[in-house]
Amino acid sequence: MWKLIERLEATSDAEALDSVTLPFELRMRGRLKAISNGGREIGIFLDRGPVLRDGALLRAETGEIVAVRAADEPVVTASVPSGLALARLCYHLGNRHVQLAIGQDDEGGWVRFPPDHVLEALAARLGATLERHKAPFDPEPGAYAEGLGHGHGHDHGHHHDPADGHGQVYDLQPHLAHRHGHNHEH
Incomplete structure (x- = not known):
């Protein structure tokens, strides 16, 4: 070994x-x-x-x-336009003290988190399009x-x-x- x-x-x-x-x-x-x-x-x-x-x-x-x-694992990717919509989504999800991966692509910004119906409902209320799929989950390490x-x-x-x-x-x-x-x- x-x-x-x-x-x-x-x-x-x-x-x-x-x-x-x-x-x-x-x-x-x-x-x-x-x-x-x-x-x-x-x-x-x-x-x-x-x-x-x-x-x-x-x-x-x-x-x-x-x-x-x-590893690829079950995640939810919440997509929104970049800018204020992404900042708002990150703020409200982060305020729930969960691990989040944050990124952007040609379509706008996205936030990725483990499946959770409460977080998914919150993201949808904030205008995010949700995709449940398998992908690597490598969240932000945090400021500290x-x-x-x-x-x-x-x-x-x-x-x-x-x-x-x-x-x-x-x-x-x-x-x-x-x-x-x-x-x-x-």
Whole structure:
């Protein structure tokens, strides 16, 4: 198993030997096991905090480089004209404290989020055209994120490897995962 312990700088010219495709929920974790796209067992042992972004490079303790890919997953893309309509949509959705990916194309602006009927109704009321589909979800890191998603470093902590054999990916330290629920009034 390759033990991936170091985030490489975004400007690194290192070349990946393999890649691993993960949904956003797993790219938020610093400890997990997975099977690479090349079929190799890997363990990710990173510092907590920065989310693994699509294209991130990780170095194994033995030197191999693995690229991170964002998996296609169920999302809703809300499209509006760029400018004030996009700003208003981002403001109201962001005020719900949800992760949002924001972008624009030839048609205007868009905001992408995980399926949620309350958010979808809000976006529709704000004039957005909604599309439910599968696509990579790589939300904005937030203004207070370390390096705006470009953190680096590695750790040398003591880790346990709870191999359970019941799946390809699982959290190696679930008690460290930050989880909280949100109450949405309907």
